[in-house]
Amino acid sequence: MFFVDTLELEGLGNRSYLAGGRRAAVVVDPPRDIDQVIAAAARRGVRIAFVAETHVHNDYVTGGLELARVTGARYLVPAGAHVSFARTPVADGDTVTVDEGLELRAIATPGHTPHHTSYALTENGRGVAAFTGGSLLIGTVGRPDLVEPRLTEQLARAQHASAHRLADELDDEVPVLPTHGFGSFCSSSQAAGDATTIGREREVNEALTLDVDTFVARTLAGLDDVPAYYAHMGPANAAGPAPVDLTPPRRADAEEIASRLAAGEWVVDLRSRVAFAEGHVAGSLNFEGEGQLATYLAWLIPWGKPVTLLADTPERISDAQRELARVGIDRPAAAATGAPADWVRDGGRLASFPRARFADLAAVRERGERVVVLDVRRDSERAGGHVEGSFHIPVHELPGRVGDVPAGTVWVHCAGGMRAAIAASLLDAVGRDVVAVDDGFDAAVEAGLTVTRPRPQSTD
Structure with missing residues (x-):
């Protein structure tokens, strides 16, 4: 059988x-x-x-x-x-x-x-x-x-x-x-x-x-x-790929994490987007360990740039290392586990930014506040409808286009929240004021925001 x-x-x-x-x-x-x-x-x-x-x-x-x-x-x-x-x-x-x-x-x-x-x-x-x-x-x-x-x-x-x-x-x-x-x-x-x-x-x-x-x-x-x-x-x-090496990466302390950030390397925080927004090492980037970690990290990172992983547990580091090896990111430069306070130098402060829903964005607009709404979905997704007045940069283009984002507080959204969190961390890392919209796109209409959709093609 x-x-x-x-x-x-x-x-x-x-x-x-x-x-x-x-x-x-x-x-x-x-x-x-x-x-x-x-x-x-x-x-x-x-x-x-x-x-x-x-x-x-x-x-x-x-x-x-x-x-x-x-x-x-x-x-x-x-x-x-x-x-x-x-x-x-x-x-x-x-x-x-x-x-x-x-x-x-x-x-x-x-x-x-x-x-x-x-x-x-x-x-x-x-x-x-x-x-x-x-x-x-x-x-x-x-x-x-x-x-x-x-x-x-x-x-x-x-x-x-x-x-x-x-x-x-x-x-x-x-x-x-x-x-x-x-x-x-x-x-x-x-x-x-x-x-x-x-x-x-x-x-x-x-x-x-x-x-x-x-x-x-x-x-x-x-x-x-x-x-x-x-x-x-x-x-x-x-x-012909070389054999994979899944042995644990070298351990990084707060001093090394700071040095790697100063050198322009990527320090990736694998915790949930909720935890990251509440407190993280300034300059680090958020790619959740759950979800499409390998796809989006490999897509966005300059190929060959060293990456250091941060997570709450060694198991999360191990899982991420396995996923990244599947797309050719063979060895993290270093890793650290624990809590964000462990990853900053003595006396250092953690960075943070707010999360919100589309209803909060609608309320801000109703009050007449001028904010930048950044849509980081792909072109094909935006073609199906977008928040009126929003600015569009697909998340995979954002690392090379952060300078194109208009001035002001940036409310960044995608279709569900994961890519918005990535984008928010990228913007936060370069010093922009950002709000991560952690919501499904359908909620934009329910919140009263005007969503522009393509006109149906005539069948005449």
């Missing part, structure tokens, strides 16, 4: 898979921190015989090469991928036996990348799972614009053809098990649910319900911003 275990990488919005039988298994698209994969195999009592990549990833550093080295597994990588290490190249139609009666077949599914390959798992000839990587996702497909701008339309057309090939070759009841689509920016849009099958996708996925021209037009029109750190992931994966 076969099994498939899902390994969730919630911070990055991805999944990896361990699939096998009684004795042996294959790992599909493993994360950088391979210890959790090895532990999952141990719980199953199986040997990792194969490690399979669907493509050279653009959004995280793979652990595939190291996992294959440690376990002695054959490392299956699409033959069309240009890599600098020894591997077993797989081409369309290649098949390997994972365990007795359990086979894995490579299916060429270009679109997310030119070499993208999906894998169909069969048990005694019957399809039991499709590992679709960045091809057919839950209700959507992987984005086609991460390789080369001049190839985007061509790859979007290939995505349409690849989705149809999967639907034509696999039975309706076969589960679709993608790598992307659960928050990853590698997805053209976010997953519509948590599980699906070929038959379900045949009914709802635009790659399977629309003609190719309409599908391509909609896909290209819906593409969102690309995290800056993606530019470093593909080359790292193609070169």
